[in-house]
Amino acid sequence: MTTPRLPATLPGMRVGLYGGSFNPPHRGHAHVAHLALQRLRLDRIWWLVTPGNPLKSADGLPDVDRRLAAVRKVAHHPRAIVTDLESRLGTRYTIDLVRRLKTLRPAVRFVLVIGADNWATFHRWGGWREIARTVPIAVVDRPGATFAALASPAARAFAQARISERDGGLLPDLSPPAWIFIAGIKVPLSSSQLRRSATRG
Template sequence: MTSARPRLPPAFPGETVGLFGGSFDPPHAGHRHAADMALARLGLDRIWWLVTPGNPLKDTGALPPIAERLAAVVKVAGRGRAVVTDLEARLGTRYTVDLLRRLTRLYPAVRFVLVIGADNWAGFHRWGGWREIAALVPVAVIDRPGSTFRALSGRAARSFAAARLRERDAARLARHAPPAWVFLTGARVPLSSTMLRARLARFAALPREDAS
């Protein structure tokens, strides 16, 4: 007996879809800002918030269950053109390059754009199959506090210098043949999941008065 096909997010031929992945532990206003910026500046039809099983480059031992993180992301992402999904877990892919290979086969008439933060672009050369990723889909890099210089001087930026679009041409990115990338600047939200987890840990460590 064959297994049922995993439930996939909706997308229609000719649409442009942003792929915004992360562990989202926890999701916050900075994530929402980046997603909204991508939707507006890139002219996307939809953006998929891809709640991942875990970053292969990080320790995921303390990561909350994916169902818990999905529920939290739904509250942050809002409605409309945002779609929250655990697509990687459903397809059984662990690396971004594997996910993109599958998506370009499953949705041959959809234009995908990978949406990542400047901190991820700075370390993009450490991603498995990073050159193939850039050959599969265009990349939109969202500026983040403290990561601008590293992102624009890193190995990925140097390797694909000739493929960089001007920021004013960002709306053309989704229809541009890869490799292609754009660096989006603007208001930045000084939040990170690491910072929020540290705050929660400090709060949890505070002494509690006996309620009795």
């Protein structure tokens, strides 16, 4: 069995892993990606269009190709890569993805980029403690999720591993567990709201 081709990297590259179903993608997603690129001084950010969220129903979820095309319309940045890597690797859970990537590209400095809403429920992810001990994590604030994220089981479990926001550029070089909470202008959009609006329209 051959391993699917990964996006091109060089040893020492700093790569953000930004996954989601992106159904649909919107300016809020792009804001998170751009903020991570800037604050973490990333060389690349991979938009990982997933087969589906294991914690959510897949009913009505457009196929990966349609969502890839939609993401490419919003991921406007020269260092952004849009990929269906998880489908091609056959990984369904984040823990499986980060294990594979660390094996396939051991010299690349991967950082998991997630929104504060996901950090608030991170303890429900399969192997969440191992994820945090495998790659540094950047948590980007999202509207209405600040308190829940900072008071979450994951935030408490790894309280000693949190670094100051002003040290964001250091995060990709740190040995995990290490995480940061990135504040900034919040874009008040969500995929679920957009789907509801489309249904009503």
